[in-house]
Amino acid sequence: MGEYNLPKGLSAVLSHGKGSKVYDTSGREFIDLTMGWGSVLLGHAHERVAAAVKRQAALGSNFAYVSRPALELAEELVRAIPCAEKVRFCASGTEATMYAVRFARAFKGRDKIVKFEGAYHGANDFGTISLFPQRLLDFPAGEPTSAGIPRSVSENVLIAPYNDLDTAGRIIREHTSEIAAVIVEPLHRCTTPLPGFLEGLWRITREEDVLLVFDEVITGFRLAYGGAQEYYGVVPDLAAFGKGLGGGHPVGAVAGRADILDLCDEARLGQDRYVWFASSLGGNPVTAAAALATLKELREPGVYERFFAAGERLRDGLRTATAELGIPAQVLGDGPLCAVSLTGQQVVDYRSAFQADSAKGQALGLGLFENGVFLNPMSTKLYLSLAHTDEDIDRVCSIASKVLTEIES
Numbered sequence: 001m002g003e004y005n006l007p008k009g010l011s012a013v014l015s016h017g018k019g020s021k022v023y024d025t026s027g028r029e030f031i032d033l034t035m036g037w038g039s040v041l042l043g044h045a046h047e048r049v050a051a052a053v054k055r056q057a058a059l060g061s062n063f064a065y066v067s068r069p070a071l072e073l074a075e076e077l078v079r080a081i082p083c084a085e086k087v088r089f090c091a092s093g094t095e096a097t098m099y100a101v102r103f104a105r106a107f108k109g110r111d112k113i114v115k116f117e118g119a120y121h122g123a124n125d126f127g128t129i130s131l132f133p134q135r136l137l138d139f140p141a142g143e144p145t146s147a148g149i150p151r152s153v154s155e156n157v158l159i160a161p162y163n164d165l166d167t168a169g170r171i172i173r174e175h176t177s178e179i180a181a182v183i184v185e186p187l188h189r190c191t192t193p194l195p196g197f198l199e200g201l202w203r204i205t206r207e208e209d210v211l212l213v214f215d216e217v218i219t220g221f222r223l224a225y226g227g228a229q230e231y232y233g234v235v236p237d238l239a240a241f242g243k244g245l246g247g248g249h250p251v252g253a254v255a256g257r258a259d260i261l262d263l264c265d266e267a268r269l270g271q272d273r274y275v276w277f278a279s280s281l282g283g284n285p286v287t288a289a290a291a292l293a294t295l296k297e298l299r300e301p302g303v304y305e306r307f308f309a310a311g312e313r314l315r316d317g318l319r320t321a322t323a324e325l326g327i328p329a330q331v332l333g334d335g336p337l338c339a340v341s342l343t344g345q346q347v348v349d350y351r352s353a354f355q356a357d358s359a360k361g362q363a364l365g366l367g368l369f370e371n372g373v374f375l376n377p378m379s380t381k382l383y384l385s386l387a388h389t390d391e392d393i394d395r396v397c398s399i400a401s402k403v404l405t406e407i408e409s
């Protein structure tokens with residue numbers, strides 16, 4: 001949860017949501033482009049998801065033990081996700097990436113990981129390293145974006161530039177014997193992988209015998225039913241899921257090779273590679289019921305075509321809005337994801353995005369918010385759901401055009 005640091009007078013307390021809209025306690029309606037930071041993939045208060053939750057809540061909301069909905073969900077994930085021989089549930093994306101990295105470190109018996117500059121893997125300690133670095137250090141040095149992170153964490157995270165296979169490959173080769181895994185958001189924030197980048201990472205990690213971990217907390221079930229690994233055709237050793245999978249309920253999952261996930265088998269307690277994995281609410285039956293109802297909707301024919309058409313419409317509309325005013329802008333994203341970076345330079349990584357006019361970007365975000373578009377003005381990522389209509393999207397684009405005209409005048 002966040003309050004988005006909105007100026008006084010603009011902050012809102014939400015009362016409810018329906019479809020693509022949220023409403024605040026004073027009755028204002030917003031088109032929601034936050035969608036619970038991407039956790040509500042079908043739209044707010046989806047009737048069949050809400051009914052599944054109600055049904056399951058009446059049968060018990062948590063047993064911290066295998067339940068029928070959790071088992072069915074695990075079986076569906078194994079069917080859906082290319083790398084998933086096994087899955088293990090937790091309750092957030094932050095936990096899922098933390099466990100994926102723990103598995104990798106245990107499996108390889110090595111401490112270091114490679115992370116891409118500007119990537120977000122949740123609020124766990126390693127996820128804060130070079131998340132929003134203000135000093136652009138020489139690779140592979142990184143620094144935490146949060147206080148309270150032990151120095152040893154930074155020392156064990158090697159930072160590489162996304163989309164730069166030469167530099168990433170050099171860092172991996174120079175530290176091979178110390179690296180457990182490379183963790184990557186296959187779609188890095190909203191920056192798309194250049195042709196060959198993910199394939200190259202896969203190849204180098206095979207050659208150097210390190211694991212490849214996909215953070216699919218955003219891309220999972222959003223770019224394709226089988227996630228980014230299906231969409232880009234690159235299958236990692238491990239993947240972390242969360243957000244959209246839970247239909248707005250607390251969810252996390254680590255999926256991957258059985259020989260790695262088996263390390264958390266309790267029969268291994270006391271052995272040197274045993275992985276401690278525990279989550280009181282992980283795989284709870286209410287979340288599992290919500291996830292099963294969500295996945296059922298996502299398996300309907302035409303769903304991903306609708307996601308992609310909606311994303312294309314939003315990106316096109318925002319491109320037109322900026323181009324008509326001669327504002328240098330890159331409209332990024334894929335599928336139902338979008339971000340606007342106000343720079344004339346192609347955005348391929350954190351450093352090229354860092355050049356963008358962030359003050360103007362924030363003014364655009366605030367202007368959109370003031371005019372009835374719910375988003376975080378500090379962050380530029382815009383999430384669409386299956387409930388967003390062409391009319392919603394066109395309205396957002398015309399508001400963006402109006403706001404940008406006012407900013408430029």
Ligand SMILES: Cc1ncc(COP(=O)(O)O)c(C=O)c1O
Binds near residue numbers: 097123217
């Ligand atoms: C790519 C990615 N990984 C992990 C996370 C953390 O997920 P959660 O907020 O559920 O802990 C996020 C959250 O935004 C994310 O974008």
